[in-house]
Amino acid sequence: GAGVSQSPSNKVTEKGKDVELRCDPISGHTALYWYRQSLGQGLEFLIYFQGNSAPDKSGLPSDRFSAERTGGSVSTLTIQRTQQEDSAVYLCASSSAVRLMNTEAFFGQGTRLTVV
Amino acid sequence: AQTVTQSQPEMSVQEAETVTLSCTYDTSENNYYLFWYKQPPSRQMILVIRQEAYKQQNATENRFSVNFQKAAKSFSLKISDSQLGDTAMYFCAFMSNYGQNFVFGPGTRLSVLP
Numbered sequence: 332g333a334g335v336s337q338s339p340s341n342k343v344t345e346k347g348k349d350v351e352l353r354c355d356p357i358s359g360h361t362a363l364y365w366y367r368q369s370l371g372q373g374l375e376f377l378i379y380f381q382g383n384s385a386p387d388k389s390g391l392p393s394d395r396f397s398a399e400r401t402g403g404s405v406s407t408l409t410i411q412r413t414q415q416e417d418s419a420v421y422l423c424a425s426s427s428a429v430r431l432m433n434t435e436a437f438f439g440q441g442t443r444l445t446v447v
Numbered sequence: 448a449q450t451v452t453q454s455q456p457e458m459s460v461q462e463a464e465t466v467t468l469s470c471t472y473d474t475s476e477n478n479y480y481l482f483w484y485k486q487p488p489s490r491q492m493i494l495v496i497r498q499e500a501y502k503q504q505n506a507t508e509n510r511f512s513v514n515f516q517k518a519a520k521s522f523s524l525k526i527s528d529s530q531l532g533d534t535a536m537y538f539c540a541f542m543s544n545y546g547q548n549f550v551f552g553p554g555t556r557l558s559v560l561p
Contacts, residue, residue, distance in 0.1 A: 366551075373451070373538060373551035420490060436549070438492035 333357075337423050337439035344413055344446055352408040352442045356425030363406050364424040364436065365398060374422065380406065413446045420444070449474045449541050451552035459558040460529045467514075468524045468555050470539030480542040481515065481522045482549070487535040495537070498522065529559045 336355040344350050356363050365377040376390035380400045391397070395413075400406040410417055420443050424436040450473045460466035472481070483495040498506045498515050505513050510530075514523045526533055539552040 373553045374540075374549070375551075376549070422490075422492065424492070435494040435497070436492075441490045443490075 335423055335425050335437050335439035337421075337442050339442055340440065341443045342445070344444070346415060346446055347412055349409065349411045350413055350444065352410075352421050352444070354406045354408070354423030354425075354439060356404065356406070356423070357427075357437055358404075360425035360427050360437075361403070362426040362436075363400055364426075365406070365408050366422045366424070367392075368420040368422055368441070370419070377408070377421075410444075413444075415446045418444055418446045449476075449479075449543065449550045451539050451541050451550050453537075453539055453552040453555050455555045456553070457556045457558070459560055460526075461560050462529055462531060464529055465525060465527045466529055466557065468526075468537050468539075468557065470522045470524070470552055472520050472522065472539070472541050472550075472552075474520070474541065474543070476543055478544040480544070481513075482540040482542065483511070483513070483522075483524045484538045484540060484551075485533075485535045486538065486554070487532075492538070496524070526557075531559050531561060533557065534559045 338353045361382045363380040366374040368374050378398045379387040395411045398408045420441040422438055422441045424438045426436045452471045454469055479500045481498045485493045485495050496506050496508045496511050498513055505515050510527045512525045536554045536556050538554045540549040542549055
């Protein structure tokens with residue numbers, strides 16, 4: 332596609348439910364990132380995929396969070412047993428280079444998750 | 448661990464005027480990269496400008512320029528001839544030469560007033 336696409340744009344869920352957030356990166360981009368942006372805060376790194384390498388999961392806040400990237404393209408971020416503190420905007424970005432400094436990261440418009 | 452600080456939560460500027468957004472960071476590394484990203488109400492992050500730490504010359508992109516002071520670990524963004532479309536959140540970000548991800552500051556909300 333022309334840009335990074337994220338769905339849904341907004342998601343309201345009840346506490347304790349599982350949610351799945353989807354990211355479609357720019358075609359051909361090998362690197363994919365997930366970030367979380369809480370209200371009034373900066374971007375918190377969650378997870379990074381690069382090609383077929385093992386993902387860098389060092390930013391995942393708890394074992395309720397997981398992510399997959401199928402076929403080196405689409406990625407799904409799953410949050411199990413959602414809590415109110417999970418409410419945030421979840422941003423996905425993709426890049427065509429191994430090292431981001433050689434290019435720029437293109438971001439999607441994010442998914443606003445609200446846990447009630 | 449690296450940290451990025453933006454001490455101005457909110458700023459405003461009159462249209463056509465110049466405004467400077469501050470950013471400081473903390474690192475023990477010598478080679479790294481710095482970025483300014485803009486996030487308009489649409490939520491989409493847009494790269495404004497980037498600076499490689501090994502380059503002494505300050506980066507410039509049209510109306511946007513930076514004042515990079517490596518010794519002071521300062522990386523401010525100057526927006527000249529401000530336009531209404533510049534209204535957005537601005538994030539300063541740090542990338543280690545060895546790292547794979549960005550460390551972002553908390554952001555500065557800029558309002559350009561007509």
